[in-house]
Amino acid sequence: xxxYPDTSPGSLFATTISVAGHGGDQIEAYLARPAGDAPRGGxxxxxxxxxxxxxxxxxxxxxAELGYDAICPNLYSREAPGADPADASAAVRARGGxxxxxxxxxxxxxxxxxxxxxxxxxxxxxxGHCSGGRQSVLAACRLDLDAAVDCYGxxxxxxxxxxxxxxxxxxxxxxxxxxxxxxxxxxxEDQHPSPEQVAELGRILxxxxxxxxxxxxxxxxxxxxxxxxxGYRVAAANDGWERIAAFFAKHLEG
Amino acid sequence: MCTYTTVKDTVDxxxxxxxxxxxxxxxxxxxxxxxxxxxxxxxxxxxxxxxGRGPAARVAVELTAESAQRLVAAIQSALxxxxxxMRV
Numbered sequence: 423x424x425x426y427p428d429t430s431p432g433s434l435f436a437t438t439i440s441v442a443g444h445g446g447d448q449i450e451a452y453l454a455r456p457a458g459d460a461p462r463g464g465x466x467x468x469x470x471x472x473x474x475x476x477x478x479x480x481x482x483x484x485x486a487e488l489g490y491d492a493i494c495p496n497l498y499s500r501e502a503p504g505a506d507p508a509d510a511s512a513a514v515r516a517r518g519g520x521x522x523x524x525x526x527x528x529x530x531x532x533x534x535x536x537x538x539x540x541x542x543x544x545x546x547x548x549x550g551h552c553s554g555g556r557q558s559v560l561a562a563c564r565l566d567l568d569a570a571v572d573c574y575g576x577x578x579x580x581x582x583x584x585x586x587x588x589x590x591x592x593x594x595x596x597x598x599x600x601x602x603x604x605x606x607x608x609x610x611e612d613q614h615p616s617p618e619q620v621a622e623l624g625r626i627l628x629x630x631x632x633x634x635x636x637x638x639x640x641x642x643x644x645x646x647x648x649x650x651x652x653g654y655r656v657a658a659a660n661d662g663w664e665r666i667a668a669f670f671a672k673h674l675e676g
Numbered sequence: 677m678c679t680y681t682t683v684k685d686t687v688d689x690x691x692x693x694x695x696x697x698x699x700x701x702x703x704x705x706x707x708x709x710x711x712x713x714x715x716x717x718x719x720x721x722x723x724x725x726x727x728g729r730g731p732a733a734r735v736a737v738e739l740t741a742e743s744a745q746r747l748v749a750a751i752q753s754a755l756x757x758x759x760x761x762m763r764v
Contacts, residue, residue: 472712505731508712512723513731515682516705552710553680576680583681590680643717645710653717 433457434486436479441495441535444527449499451532452479454486461543463568463674464536466529467494468550468557471515473507474498477650488667490674491539495532497525518589522560529561545674549666550575551647556593562604563596569673571605571666574644576614579622597626603633605669607662609642609655637665682707691724691735699733702726711738720744
C-alpha cells in the first residue's frame with residue numbers, strides 16, 4: 423500500500439498556504455509542487471479577473487506536473503477572504519479592481535516564497551491569462567523574473583476607453599523595463615488584444631531588443647485555454663501548453 | 677476579452693439571495709465581460725449587492741447583449757405604464 427506523502431516519480435502535492443504579499447500582508451495562495459528534492463524552477467500563476475477558481479488551480483497543478491513549483495496568490499484575499507471566487511471577483515471589481523502596485527507586490531511575495539523552497543534553483547517565471555496576461559507583463563517589467571508568459575492580455579498596448587470605473591492603464595511606460603524573455607499566446611479572432619495590438623507590441627519589443635516569441639492561433643479568440651468556457655479551442659490550447667512547457671524548460675531549468 | 681467596462685450606481689430595494697433569503701440591496705455594478713456561468717463569450721452582467729454584508733450578499737445575472745437590451749426595454753415599458761403618483 424502506498425504511504426503518503428508519496429514521493430515516487432510523477433507524484434505531486436498541492437495545498438493552500440499563506441504568503442507575504444504586497445506590504446507584508448498575509449494572503450492566501452495555492453501551491454503545487456512535484457515530489458522529491460530534485461532542483462526545479464518556480465512559476466507564479468496570476469489568476470484571471472473571474473478569480474482564484476478551480477480552473478486556475480488546475481493550471482497550477484499542471485505546471486507542477488511539468489516539474490515546477492507553482493503558486494497562485496489569491497489577489498482578492500484582502501477584500502473577500504474565503505469567498506466564492508465569483509463573489510470575490512464581483513466585490514473587487516466593484517471597488518475598482520486590483521491596483522497595479524499591489525499586484526506587483528503580491529507577485530514579488532509569491533516569487534520570493536518559491537525561491538525559499540527546498541530544491542528551488544532560484545529561477546522564477548510568471549504566467550497569466552486574460553487580465554492576468556497584462557499583469558504578467560507588468561510583473562516582468564517591474565520585478566527581476568526569468569521568464570514571462572502573456573496569454574491574450576488586453577491593454578498591454580492600446581488605448582483604454584475613458585470613463586471606466588475600474589483602474590487599468592496600458593503598459594507603454596513600463597515596457598522599456600521588461601527584462602525577462604516573453605512568450606505571447608494570442609487568438610487571431612480576439613479583439614482585446616487585437617492582431618494589430620499584438621503586432622504593435624511585437625514592434626516595440628523588437629525595437630527594444632527584447633527576447634520574445636509570439637504565437638497567434640487561427641480559429642481562436644479570447645480565452646482559448648479556458649476548458650470550461652465556449653471559447654475553448656483544443657488545438658490552440660494544446661499547442662499553447664506545449665509552447666509554455668518548452669519556454670519554461672528553456673528559461674527556468676538548470 | 678476583458679473589457680474592464682464597469683459602471684456602478686446605487687439602488688434601493690431587495691433581492692433574494694444566497695440560501696433563498698431576502699436582503700436589502702444598496703449597490704449595483706453593471707459590466708460587459710466574461711460570464712462565469714452563461715454559455716456565451718461575453719455577457720452583460722449585473723450584480724445587486726449589499727457590500728456591508730460581505731461578498732456573498734450578491735444576486736448576479738449574466739445576460740446576452742440582445743437579451744439585456746430587451747430587459748432594458750421591458751423595464752422602461754413597465755415603468756412607463758405606471759402613473760406618476762404610484763412611483764413612490
